[in-house]
Structures are given as structure tokens and as C-alpha cells.
Amino acid sequence: MDTARPQGGAAALAEPGAGPDATTPALPAGTAGTAGGLQQRPAPSPGLRTDAELSDATRDDSSLRRFLRGLPGIDPVGLEQRAAGLATRSIKKNSKLQAIDLAISMVDLTTLEGADTPGKVRSLAAKARRPDPAQPGVPSVAAVCVYPDLVAVAAEQLAGSGVGVASVATAFPSGRAALAVKLADVRSAVDAGATEIDMVIDRGAFLAGRFGEVFDQIVAVRQACAGRRLKVILETGELGTYDNVRRAAWLALLAGGDFVKTSTGKVSPAATLPVTQVLLQAVADWHARTGEYRAVKPAGGIRTTKDAVRHLVAVNEVAGPAWLDPYLFRFGASSLLNDLLLQRRTQREGHYSGPDYVTVD
């Protein structure tokens, strides 16, 4: 059983009256086949440090606002400088090969197009299981990410493979629908066999300062997920400032999101190194205060191996080596996988490879 999922603490935090359905206690952990085959986290110590300030933050609307507005501000210049500094690290040879394999195992292979067909999802699922059939020892990716109506196809193809099925839901990508519609969206994905749910927050409500509304929606979606891991998409490209990104990340963590995810991939800018670092810092701080491990998923705009390795360096330096694990860090990407496979071949075969040697998605 996967005891690490941050069920207890977060649900307890959500309880004091803030959520629309505060009666639901901690869900039984490990009910669904979540992220099968991935490494499991050690359980947090039984004497969980339930931070008084954190539980107070979710008591009501105004205390939530006070908490989020009271988060320390971010120095954008310093943050971007640090991101640029870490990006200069040189990862070569064996370390690079290991980084590539780790990055492959962290990929959420994504197709979120209006033109998606069951056939495309089937071929994507085949690629997810064996990304490069010509090369032995290439790990499977972490999950396949599709729209809810294609979850059933993906789940059928990936049964027993250890590759998760992630589904976007809650009126992705805009998130502009009534809560009931969003919850129905989530339930349909869960019923079809999704093991992970990617929800979008209501950016309109967040930017208007209605933090409580966003919080309640995340809590409601979390309950509709019935134990599946929940990724909360902040859509950082629409939040405007790093301070807002930090507030949104904490809001998602307080509401019990298992992942904080940068973007839908439909808005530019999407995942940038500084933004990912803000999220990594948030989960690291969350771990320091509660002992729970939460995950981060940058998505959109990461296309090259170099970008991916830079993100891994940031993961190691900002959050810590514990996060160098597909359970706690993912890449939401489609074209990244091909570049990783090409670079892997280049490392193995000793000469540059070309796009003719990997599948066209």
C-alpha cells in the first residue's frame, strides 16, 4: 500500500469548515492503482507536525487570504539569476545518460488536441510502454495524459504495464464551467479508469482574489477523484507574477493537491525554469513544515533534453534529491520524449542521431 500519499494531513487541514463537503475524512489510501510500479515514498512520521499556522490558514476565507497574502515575496531578479546560474551546470557522459533515463521515466506523454483519435492514443500508449523498441533498457514513461473521453482507450492499452493513465478534467484548459460540470468531468475520467487527474484552477476567481472559492473547488475535485492522484494546474502564464504563482501553489497544497503543475500547455509562456523553481520551493517548504512529500509537474514548452536536464538540476538543488523520482516530479510533454530518445542514442552510439530514427507521434 502506498502510505505516502498526502491524504490524512491535507484532508484534516481541509476540514474546518472551508470545503463544501467537510464531512469526508481522510480517504483510504492506495485504493486505486495509482502510478503502479513507481517507487513508493517512506511514510511520514506518525507524529505529523500539523503546523498550527497551516491549519488556521484554511479556517475561513479571510484567514486564507491573510495567509496567502502573507507569504514572503519573491525577488524576480534573484530568482531568474539563480535559474540561469543552475542552468549552466554541465552534465556529461554517464551522468547525462542517467539523467536522460530518469527524465524518460518522468515523462507524462501527452496528447491534448481536438484531433485526437482512439488510434492516436493507442499508438501513444505503445510508445509509452516501450519508448524506443530498438534500444534495450529504455524505461517506460510515467503516464499517458489524454482527454477524459479517451481515457478508456488508454487504460485498456496500458493495463498491467505500470504506466499510469492521466486525464485532464474540470473543463480543461480554461476551467470556465460550473462546479457540477467540472465534477462530472472528473467522475467520468475516474470511471473510465484514470489513475491520475489533472485539474485546472479557476484563474478568474484566483486573480479576483476569491481564494476560498478556488480552494473549495480543489477540495471538491479531490473528493471526486476518490483516491486518484490529483494534479493541480495553476496555469502560471496567466497568473502574472511569481508572487501569484507562489500563492497559487500554496493554495493548491493547502487544498490537498498531490501535484502542483505549471501549465495546460495551451498558454504561452508555459513552464519556465524560474516558475518551476517557485513550485519546487513551495513543495520543499511544505515538506519542511508538514513532513509530506508533494510533487511538481512542469508542462508545456520543455522540448529538448537540455531543458529537461536543467529542470532536473533545479529539482536536485531547490527541492532535494528525494524529488528525483517519477513519483514526485514529472514532465508534461509530447515532443520532449523524442529528443530524449535521440540524445540517448547519441550517447550510446557515439554519433549524432536524427529524427528519422524515432517514431513520429
Added chain:
Amino acid sequence: MSQQRLPVAKTYKLFVGGAFPRSESGRTYPVRGPGGEFLANVARASRKDARDAVVAARKAFRGWAGTTAYNRGQVVYRIAEMLEGRRAQFVDLLVTGDGADPAAAGAAVDAAVDRIVHFAGWTDKLAAVWGSANPVAGPYFSFSVPEPTGVVAALAPPDDALLGLVSVVAPIIASGNTVVVLAAPDHPLPAIALAEVLATSDLPGGVVNILTGDPAEIAPHLAAHGDVDALDLTGAGAELRADLERAAAGTVKRVHVPTGSDWTAPPGTARLRAFLEVKTVWHPTGAVSLTGGGGY
């Protein structure tokens, strides 16, 4: 009051994807004239520059191969126009760099312009010369059409810095290929000046990429590169040539090894043909009527 003007020395850089970057490695090497006098510091490309150039060439290939032969001919002709306009600059480069006498240098530049015009005229004649409508025993049309090979890596000849380079590059791009060319290591200045001509003509960025540096260092990486489709070994010495052919075999590249190198002679068609592939298409002639008098 008379003021002495400071000399403005030119920075010679690479030509990759339509831009003029320095070498990723930051390295340069000095180029000297025939008397051993210092002429310029030139970028010394690394294998990563070669990789970037291949990426640029691959990116440009689809668009360049997709242009109509008519349009491609116009663009190549435009290169000749621009080169003609800079005639004096190239004569000067050949005189100071190679020690050629001005008359010979002028003749070389004229020959280079004429060579480009020659290949510009070839673009819409390739299909007529190497294509055919094949007679077949069945209700089908069968056509053979020449198509560009893809990304070509070429080594420019060391003996003729301008005319040799032009004679290598022009036939490659005339048929719709894109090229990464390594300039002659001892005479790179006309090659970089030619890059300025290419950049100001209508050639899309990445169709021609020019690297300066040591071919023995860079060429093996290009020869083994999985995304390079063909190799032009005009400028490779005998020893390097064998190594490169061996490396190219790993990814089954088309390799062109020319015989003879008299650049003033008529260019012939061998270089055009070397980087063409012939595709044959079968197509039904249409419905065959059961009552006779059908589609064929």
C-alpha cells in the same frame, strides 16, 4: 586638423541558419596571407557547431525542397546578382589572401558568378533530364522523378577558395538539397564573404551553412551524423577520405567522390546527379470499361 582614422577590422564568423554566430567553443585561428602576414582571426567551429548547422539545414530542407523549380532558379540566380555586385571585394580578397594577380582573380570571380548562373538554369531541367514517363505493361502511368536527397555535408576544395566552393555548393542547392559546407581551412575568407552574399540574397536561412575550422576535426562527426543524408568529399585528402567513407557507411549515406578538380572546365552534370534520388510512381490510368474502349 587632420584626424587619423582607426582601421575597422571585420570579425569573421560562421554562417548557420541564416545568422552569423561565433563558434560555440569560442575558438578562433589566425589566417595568413601568402607572405605569412596576418590577415584575420577566423572562428574555429566545433562538432557542436556542426550539429547546430545540421539542425538548421534539416529545418530548411522541407521548405527549400518544396519550392517550385522556377522559384528556386530565381533565388539561385539572385545569388549570382549579389556576387556580381560585390565583385571588387572578392577580387581584393583573392589578391590579398591567395596572392593571385588581379587579372586572374577577376577572372575567377567572373567564373564563379557564371557558375551560379549556370546551375540556376538547371533547376527546372532536372526533371526533364533525369525523369521519365515509363512504358509499362499494365493499365498504369509510371513516372520517374528526381528528388533532392536531403541534408548534404560537403568539404570545399582547398585549392580554389571561391570558384571551388561555388562549384560545390551551387549544384547541391539547385536541386533542392540543403548543405553544411566546411570552408577550405587555409583560405576561409572568401567563404565567409560568400556567406554575406547568401545572407543578402533571397536564399532562406539554413539552406547553405558555412563552417570554418579544421575539416579533420569536424568532418568525422558530420560523416557519422544520423541526420545527414549525403556527403560530398571534394575537399578531403586521401587519408581523411577513406575514414569519412567508412564513417558514412554506418548510416548508409550517399557519398560523392569526384574525379579531377579542374574548376575552370565546364562543370558537367555529375554533381547534380550525385545528390538526386529518383522516385518512381505508379498510378492507375482510370476505370477500365467492361464493354471495351476503356480508360487505356
